[in-house]
Amino acid sequence: MCGKIPEPVLEENGMRKLAPVLLSLLMMTAVFASIGWQELEEKAEFENTSGRTGPDVEVVEITHPRQSTEADAFSDARNIVDAGEELYFEAWIQNSGTESITQLGVEVSVFERKVNGQVGTFVNSWSHPDVICPDPFVCAQNELLPGALLDFGAFVMSVQGSMVTWTPPVGDYYVYVEATSSDANGDSNDADEDNNVQRNRVIVADWTDLSVDLEWTSGKDVEGGQDPVDFTMTITSQGSIPWDARNVIVHLTADGLMDSAAFWSDENDGTADHHNNASHREETVNPLSLGQPYNFSEIGTYGEVLIFQNASDPQDNQSDNRWNLRTGVPWVLNGTVTPDQQATAGDYTLTATIIEFTEYGRISPECDSENNADLGDGAGNETGTTTNWCEVSRIKDDNSESQTSTITGTVENRHDISVDRLVMNTGYMIDESTGEWSPAENVGLTSGPVSPGWMTIEAMVMHRGNNPAAYDAVNDEYPQEYDWNVTFTITNRSDNSVEEIHANSCEYGELYGEYGPYATLGGMGALDARACIQYEMWPGLYDVTATANLIGKYSGFDATSFNDAMTIQSISALNNRPVVTATLGNSGTIYAGADDVASIIELSASASDVEDEDTTLKISWDLPGEMFDEDCIDLTDCVISPMLNSDWIGKGRTATVTVEDSYGLKVSDIVTFDVWHKMTAYAETASGVNMSYDIEYADDTPFGVTLTDSTDTFTGKALGGDFSGTYDSVAVLDYAPSTLYSAGDLLNSQMTLRYDTTSLDPTSVWFVNPNGNWALIADTDDISVVGTEGTITLPASGEDILGNGQIALMGGEIIRAGIPDLHPMTMTLNPQSGGKIGMQWSYMLPAGTTPLGTEYYHLVVCEGADDCAENDRVLDTTGAPDTANNQDTYTLTGTSTTHGSMYYATVSICSQDGCHETVAKNSATADKEVDGHPxxxxxxxxxxxxxxxxxxxxxxxxxxxxxxxxxxxxxxxxxxxxxxxxxxxxxxxxxxxxxxxxxxxxxxxxxxxxxxxxxxxxxxxxxxxxxxxxxxxxxxxxxxxxxxxxxxxxxxxxDVPTWAWGAIIGIVAVAFVVGAFILSRGGDGDEGKDWDY
Structure with missing residues (x-):
């Protein structure tokens, strides 16, 4: 679909998008309102870990007791603990971490093991919390480094210094060893706690042992020689429980180079035994066939015993006669072996072996039987297993190693001698006239160090052949009688020199007494002998070896070489230093004149040495001056009296005495002294004033002075000090010494001036230095007049020599300043906070008097007493008195006082001539805290x-x-x-x-x-x-x-403010209302609305 999107669609889509946005904003507002913003600002700390780091104690293995395993079809039982055996606990513990362990504890726990392998009842436990800790007084170890093994991998559990032991009864156990590491607070710091513990299974079982033991009656491991030798065979039944070994069969086999072998039996016929002893035992000899086992089957006691008993019905049993060996009752057989008299070398043996025996007891599965058993249903038709008492034939027991025993003898004449003892004896004194030695002070030394000098080295030689008393009747000789000697080898490691000395007697031995001349070893001789040498050991490091030698026809036949020699190694011959003491004999001051007038100094020395007599010591002196040496003959009181001259003059002069012992070791002692130059310098002026300057000084250079009349005069001179008024000079002298000596180089000095009293009348003498400073050097008391001669004597002094300047003789009557008239009056003391004490006093000046101007007050404070020593004074101060206001104050600081102590103050007025007799006093108690401290x-x-x-x-x-x-x-x-x-x-x-x-x-x-x-x-x-x-x-x-x-x-x-919670709730409620409104649209009917929820 293309074109413009219709408006209703935009509106609908916009509202749909806006609704969740508004709801989200409202919800976020509510959340933010409830957040504590300070919490968001806090810095979060996170633990940064990277693998396991730190200490990590690991128990790698329990090494004792070892892990026990039961027998199965493929292997025998292993590491089974015998009942009655005492166990200890040893573990391999190491630090597998990256840091050292500084606190380590170990605990051992024992639990019973159930049949199903689970852990059973607790038995015992032992804890050692301080195996490692920082305190060296508590723990023997203070740290276990990373990777290190505790006690080299063999840590043995102990408590309070005693090893932990456990003697378990028969049973099945678990042994746990747990180690813990902790920090200084006792908290665990182990990086891996999963490897802290190991567990071993320990099986404890009853045991039985039937043993046979062959021994030579002499106690030797290997018999020797040609004579008959006796043996004993002992058969013993032992174990952790009583038991009987029945019908024991033992084979005894004699084989090798022997003429015959036999055992002895008692026939009770009253005759003596085979050694002709009247014990009436073992009279009958029973020969053994060489190479063929002899069968012993009648071992123990013979009688009727049970051979079967029904465990369910004791009346169901069987008896028969048996040879019975009871536990703990040994069966003993004695016998004799006669070695082959024709053989010169070879061996023979006796071997006893337990072939079989019968064990009687409840032995499973051999004694198990099946029978009917009532399991509770009354039917009695179930089958069960019962272990009865019965006999079981055995060919070995729990310890098969003890079922065979062999002893060996030899017919070879085995030749052997040994050095069994090597000692040194030191500390001898030798008489120079007779050469006799005194007894040694140190006897039987087996190691160094020793003092150098003469010693004896002593060796004990033993006959170690197999038959020292052997006698060859055919040749009428003793085949093991030896000629011998000892080689003493002395190696000086200091210069690698080696010295060998041979000896075969010890007539001057110390450790074993005095011995006669040489004697053979064995045969008609002795079994042991001694060899000694005398040796002078100088300072150094030595090895001493004594080697025993077979000589003569047996040379090279010594069968055992390892016991031929004995060595004392690394013997330090330490030369003790001699002792010398130097002493100055002069008392008082030592003088020497510059004109080489001789005087004497007395020096003495005494010396001694541990290794040397006094007569072998050498003493020498190293003296000042020409530094000549002087030796002494009488060392007990070595006294020298050298003459002193100018070479000796000086402070810190020394005389060194040196003592040298016979080994060249020298020791010195020094005596220090001062030698003073004593002289008088003279000078005289043209006017007739004479000076003599006596000095004692540490220099050999002559001392002189110059003295001339000066053209200077002094008139109206105020002298100061306690001299009041002015004075005129009566003579002025220009003075200069040749050398200035300081107090360190001057012992004493005194200047004397003499003059004619008809021309001079001085009353004081002053020294004026080149800077014009005046100093009083002689007061009226230092001037004396006899006739027309006046003498001025300056006080003797060890101070510096009077330097260049003028000596002014002042005349006129001397007026002294005197004692001050000003004195203190009333004194008050006021305690203040912090322990301070305020002090105030007033002054009084008598009418008609005036202050000197040089007065000062002297204030002293003592603690606890009105008067105290100068070093114990709390305060000792002076100051100029305030005469304008006629009073003064002073505050004693709190740092100088102690709370509750009484302080006494005294003030006086003084001058350089003394103090006024009137003083002012008072006392007060220091207060620097609240008493009682409520x-x-x-x-x-x-x-x-x-x-x-x-x-x-x-x-x-x-x-x-x-x-x-x-x-x-x-x-x-x-x-x-x-x-x-x-x-x-x-x-x-x-x-x-x-x-x-x-x-x-x-x-x-x-x-x-x-x-x-x-x-x-x-x-x-x-x-x-x-x-x-x-x-x-x-x-x-x-x-x-x-x-x-x-x-x-x-x-x-x-916190969230209270008002915020109301706002949050309101916002959330509004959000839901607004959301519901926005998310719905359309008309009033349900058909006209689009619901999003």
């Missing part, structure tokens, strides 16, 4: 009627005797630390527990937090966390809502 409780906060303030009330708890008032602090931010309490606070009236706090005028929604703290009379207050909070809202028109009438801040910002 707290506010049960706080309530409400808005007042005008919504302009918060009415706050509370109760108190605790001692409030020190509380003056309470302070309420509040903020629109919470705090959890008392020290962060806000500073916006209001104080309640004294003694009141309520206050009105101004309300905020900020527009918006807030939550306010309140607390109350005590305040004392000084203003000290406590801090506290918030006790109460309240919601607050102020609109732009000034309306205030508080408490429960509004939601809190979070709800206000995130």
């Amino acid at each position: 707290t506010a409780t049960n706080m309530v906060v409400n808005a007042n009627a005008g919504m302009t303030a918060w009415d706050v009330t509370w109760e108190t708890d605790g001692d409030t005797s020190d509380v003056k008032m309470w302070r309420v602090c509040y903020s629109d931010s919470s705090w959890t630390n008392a020290g962060d309490m806000p500073s916006t606070c209001v104080d309640a009236a004294d003694g009141e527990t309520s206050v009105s706090a101004p309300m905020s005028d900020v527009i918006g929604k807030k939550k306010f937090y309140f607390t109350a703290v005590p305040v004392d009379a000084l203003g000290n207050y406590d801090t506290a966390v918030s006790l109460y909070d309240v919601n607050y809202e102020r609109t732009s028109d000034g309306t205030v809502n508080t408490g429960d009438t509004i939601s809190d801040q979070t709800a206000a910002e995130g």
Whole structure:
């Protein structure tokens, strides 16, 4: 159809399209109105995982007990546990993850196994939660690295340090081993928990064993020699349950190089036995045919026993005679073998084998029988199986290895000797005159280290042949009597040198006593012997080997070489350092003159050494000056007295003593001392003033001074200090030393001036340096006059030498400044908040006096006492007194005080000549906190009627005797630390527990937090966390809502307002009405409308 689309069609299509659009917009409006936009703004966090990472403990296998399997048509049962066997638990556990395991626990559980293979009743369990943990005091292991095996793949379960064991009864069990890994909080951090556990089936069964055992009566594993030897055959029935082995048949076969073999039986005829012992047992010999088995069938006791019994009817049984071997009752047979006397070498054997036996018991299926059984219907015609008691023939039991036993003998003369012991003995002292050795201090050493020097090395040699006492009657000789010696090989690893020493006696042995000359081994000789050598071991590293040798006709016939030698390896011969001590014998100061006037210094030394006697030590001295050596002969008291000269002068001079032992090891000791140069320098002026300068200094350079009359004079000079008035000089001298020595190089010095009193009358002496600074060097007390000679003696000093300058002799009567007349009066102390103490005092100046101008106040504060040592003073300060206002103040800071302590203050007025005798004192107690620290409780906060303030009330708890008032602090931010309490606070009236706090005028929604703290009379207050909070809202028109009438801040910002829900419902209702109107058109009849739904 082409052409223009008719208008009705356009209108219809437009309305159809517009309707769903309007409905969609209305529905979206409703949805958006219900969305919390803050939720859309929140950042979503997603866990990013990529495979299994982290620790992963894996139980790979349970290695003990092993997995048990039952016998079937194709294989025997395996790993069946014998009843009564004690089991332990071992597992292969590893970290299969990518991170270390730092917390690991292991648990072992045992359950019974049901017939159908399901897990049955719980039996027992053991838990070790701290196999690995971070605490080294709890766990032996602190980490299992990725890929690592726990205990090298053989972890054995233990609890509290003891291995877990389990002795199970007969049954079928499951053993589980489970390992768990966790983090520091105890939560599992295992990347794969599916591999944490393994299970083994363990079958425990009763067992029986019929065993035969052959032994040589001598206890040897292999018999030897030509003499007859006895043997014992024992047959034993044992097991976890009592049982009887019947009609046991054993074959005993003798074979090899023997003349005869026999067993002995008891005929009860009263004669002696085959060894001629009067035991009346085993008198009769029963020969064995060589190479042919002898059949033993009468084993045990013979008698009538049950051979069948019906399990359903015990009266249905049969009996017969049997040879019966009961459990735990062994059957023993003794016998003798005579080796082949003609053979020179060869072996012989005895072999016993259990051929068959009969077992009696309820044995299935051999003893099973079928019979009728009543299954409950009364018919009695059903067939059942019953296991009766019967006899079953066996050719092996549960342990077939014990059913055969073989012992061996040899007729060969086996020649062998061995070194069984190798020791060192050290610490000998040798008498130089006689050469005799004292007993060793260290005996029987088998390892180093040792001290160098003489030692003995001692070896014990043993006869190891098979028949040491063998005698050849034909040739009248002992075929195993040996000649021998020992080769001692000493290897010095330090220089790779090797020394061999042969010995075959030990006349000076230490460990085994003294032994005589050489003796043979075996035959007519001894079974053991000793060989010793004496050896001087120098410092180094050694190996010592002792090798036993067969010599003579038996050389090269030693059958066993592995036991011929014994070695002590890596013997460190450590030379202990000698000990030497140097001592200075002089007392007091040591002087030496610059003019080489000799004086003596006394030095002594003593030395000792563990390895050496005193006479083998060498002592030498290294001295100042020419640095000559001087050796000592008397080492116990080595004293030297060298002469001192100018070479010795100086501080920190040393004399070194060195001791050298016989092995070249040297040790030194140093004695340090000062040698002072003592001299006097002289000078005289043209006017007749004479100077002598005595000094003691650490330098050998001569010291001198120059002194001349100066042309300068001083008149009307104010000298300062405690000298009042002015003074004139009576002489001025220009002075210069040749060298300036500091206090470090100067021991002592003293200057003396002499003058003629007829021309000079000084009253004080001053030094004027080149910068014009004056210093008093001699006061009136330092000046003395005898006749016409005046002497000025400067005080002795170890300070610096007086430098270049002028020496001014001042005359005139000396006027002293004196003690100040100003003194303190009343003193008050006032405690302040924070532990501060304010102090105030006044002054008084007596009428007619004036201040010196040099006075100062001295303020001292002590804690806990009126007076204290200088180092214990809390405050010790001085200052200029305020004489204009006649008072002063001072505040002691709170950082210097302790709450509750008493502080005592003393103030005085002083000058350089002393203090006024009047002082002012007082005391006060520091207060820096509220005593008792009471707290506010049960706080309530409400808005007042005008919504302009918060009415706050509370109760108190605790001692409030020190509380003056309470302070309420509040903020629109919470705090959890008392020290962060806000500073916006209001104080309640004294003694009141309520206050009105101004309300905020900020527009918006807030939550306010309140607390109350005590305040004392000084203003000290406590801090506290918030006790109460309240919601607050102020609109732009000034309306205030508080408490429960509004939601809190979070709800206000995130929830859908209540009015929004009404709007949403209204919009949805309008949407449906409008939609219904739009989607219908046409006339009033149904035929004229098009319904879209």
